[in-house]
Amino acid sequence: MICILLVAGHGTLLEAEIKQNDGTDLYRHLIGVPVTLLPGIGGKKILDFWWKTVNVRQLFTEAYLVTNADKYKHFERWATANDFPVENIINNGSTTVEDCLGDVADLELAIRCRKLQDDIMVIAGNMLCEDQNFDLAQVIRFFRSKPGELIIYYEMEEGGNSTSRGIVEVCPDSHRITSFLEKPWEGLTSSCLTSVVFYCIRKETLPFLSDHLRQTETTDRSFGRFWERVINQNQLDVFGMKLPTGFQLIGQVGLSDYMKWLTRFSTKQQDNSSRPITFRSFARVGLMGNPSDGFNGKTIAMTIKNFWAEVTLVKSQTLVLLPHPLNDPTEFGSLQDLFSISRKEGYLGGLRLLQATCKKFYQFCCKHGIALTKKNFTLKYDTNIPRQVGLAGSSAIVSAALKCLMTFFHLTDNDLPKPVRANFILSVETDELFITAGLQDRVVQVYEGLVYMDFSKKLMEEQGYGNYISMDMCGLPQFWLAYMSDPSDSGRIHNNVRQRWLSGEPLVIEVMETFAQLTDQARVALKDRDWNHLAQLMDQNFELRRSVYSDECLGPGNLMMVALAKQFGSAVKLPGSGGSVVGLCLNPGKLVEMRQAFQEAGCVFCVITPYNPSASTVISQLELLPHGSSQAPQGQHGPLAEYQKMEMQIHK
Incomplete structure (x- = not known):
């Protein structure tokens, strides 16, 4: 040339x-x-x-x-x-x-x-x-x-x-x-x-x-x-x-x-050249329809402020991916320490997620006609999302890293529209790292807030993604979350259901279609503020899941948490792949007692604080500062103040 x-x-x-x-x-x-x-x-x-x-x-x-x-x-x-x-x-x-x-x-x-x-x-x-x-x-x-x-x-x-x-x-x-x-x-x-x-x-x-x-x-x-x-x-x-x-x-x-x-x-x-770029993506809870997102079903999910993953990018001479001191350990006090940490945390931290995101990002830009400038950066991450409890911690890291890369290379929503971005995050996990995953987590972490998702086969084939609709979050009821401190027995949630679905087993096909029907009913219940009906639907969601996934597959830990919630009259279901439960308690007076029961059973219990990106009074300071600065919001609308206010309401 x-x-x-x-x-x-x-x-x-x-x-x-x-x-x-x-x-x-x-x-x-x-x-x-x-x-x-x-x-x-x-x-x-x-x-x-x-x-x-x-x-x-x-x-x-x-x-x-x-x-x-x-x-x-x-x-x-x-x-x-x-x-x-x-x-x-x-x-x-x-x-x-x-x-x-x-x-x-x-x-x-x-x-x-x-x-x-x-x-x-x-x-x-x-x-x-x-x-x-x-x-x-x-x-x-x-x-x-x-x-x-x-x-x-x-x-x-x-x-x-x-x-x-x-x-x-x-x-x-x-x-x-x-x-x-x-x-x-x-x-x-x-x-x-x-x-x-x-x-x-x-x-x-x-x-x-x-x-x-x-x-x-x-x-x-x-x-x-x-x-x-x-x-x-x-x-x-x-x-x-x-x-x-x-x-x-x-x-x-x-x-x-x-x-x-x-x-x-x-x-x-x-x-x-000198300004750090920091973005957060939040954990999510599946409120209805999951796990049908991987089976051309419908779901409703919500991002929560309690847990997040944060990625920071700084321009540098060479491209550097920094390991997290806790999640990517390379030094241990003893062989016993290595055994204990590996048993609880697994072998794979977030560093591989950063590397796979960068690799896939460059590949995407080459394929889609976007010429990147030659400049290097250092990436690091932090997260407080508990591992192996089905709160989408991996996809949160990928989502936050992608936001940083898009900002650093001046890409806009025209280059990576939200539906395409969700597909991109899924491909990082499934194509690059062979993580079994559905689309729900990535969609709600890209759109943020409360999102209705339709993954019907016709939509996915015709446009390459589903229909994703953000829903009104004003006046939501009080949801709670509990997860196991040691989720090692959470079960192999997906087991052989996918193979049965692909082979056309009538029971599995019918169950996935019923998940979609429940999701449409839940969408109406949320719109009408019919919390009693929503609670009934959440219980139905779990029982339907239990009918196609065996108790052995669900695992004793998940079943224990569901049974414990029902003792206090709370609706309950699995928000993700397992290891945690999300509930709706229509009697706030029982929350304190229920919290104590979960804690005594060795679980972590918390009141959910929804992340609403459009609410002016509680909008994250990350979105207000240039390039998503990571300074935490302060004052009367900060997360701490909101949590304290919620605690006071519970005790009342």
Whole structure:
């Protein structure tokens, strides 16, 4: 592949404004300097950044630079100082804006005069870029995987002016550019995806450039008009790849615009380089329908503030995954300590979850046309979600890590919509780590709050995910949670039910369909605030589960906790795969007595504090601070105050 940098702009407006307005002589030394050789982010010349980016010998056999006659001497001196082959500088003969050839003609000149017969990457060298390290190998791999040309685009910030840009419309599944609009009229398109002069063109397509030049006027020899013609007339198959960063073309701009964009990008880079990124994901309890989420059923689940997983990302020189001192132990006081800890905690902590998330994230971006910048980070995690009790602790770590990665690499919900994000988290666990899991946990941890989920086969096959609906959380009844201190006998919850379901066993099919019916009834009960009916449905949910999973499979610990709850007249069911129970006690006066009974039985008991992301008075401080800072909320609306208030109500 050949790389061609276009630097033939004249930049007369910037030079004129410096001469007229710079009474302080602050910028007078820039008079006559080509736009591409102006200072960029960090003080380096704009062209220095692009040359460093493309100067990778294993990617390109040659690199060329196309400039004009007026500024040729500047680039000759630059080439000598930067180890760029002077003989690869091509002079287009232009001395004024009026006789410039245009970008397409500049590229065609380089191809024709050097008799190039290779694939071409062409980049405008006068672009300021917010992030300074592209992974060009990733761009080239994506280009090679597609049967056509490649256009790099980025998502314009809200309030940007699309009428001055080339706007693309992209098919999200095939990544094909379906439309290219060069400086469209306002309202002509709702797309905010902006093309930049950063393309990969196959050698077989190069003759189209000459054809375009023969059929257009000199004033129309921009790449925007070329792509608009060949894409909208279906002459070429063109694909798009997103760079999740900001661009600004410093061509015919004035001094104020140049300084504005330079300051803006420099400030953003400085802010992002040192600020830790921290996000939390919360444990969840399945209130109805589980475990039918793995069997095309329906469920209702809720995130709770009592337990959480937190991941922090900090920019660093190398990519580092830090082990948790408690969950990823590598040092033990004795062999007996190792035995006790391994028996209780297992062998696998959260470090593998971070590693699998990073691996899957890079793989996802490569497949879906998102070019990541080359920058490293350190990831660490913390969690207070008890292990092996079915509260979705693993997926909470993956979910929080994914939020950090998306923020660090500037990905938005358009890149990873919530339903796709839930599928991604599931694939990390099932495809990478072979963890048996259903979709419910990931969906509710992505959407947060109280969520109704329909995983029917038709929906999953047609759109790749179910229907997920956030529900009103105002005025919820008092739920409680209990889990075993030692969940080693919690049972192998899923046992052989999946095999029986896949083989079409009528009993299992009927049970999963009944789970879905119970979930729909529970949705109505929650909407109508009919807590008596909801309690009955929770009890039915457990008995239905018990009918298809044997008592031996459920395990004596789970059965003991269910029986204990029923002694106090509380509705009860398993919120996950086992090791814990969730209950609804309609007589708050019995909660204190029930707590004591569970504690005496060797269980941990707590009153559930729902996590409601939309409640203004209890919204997590994590969502209020920049980049999800991990400072804990304080004052009258903090979790401690809420818990103390709840405790007072219970004792009353």
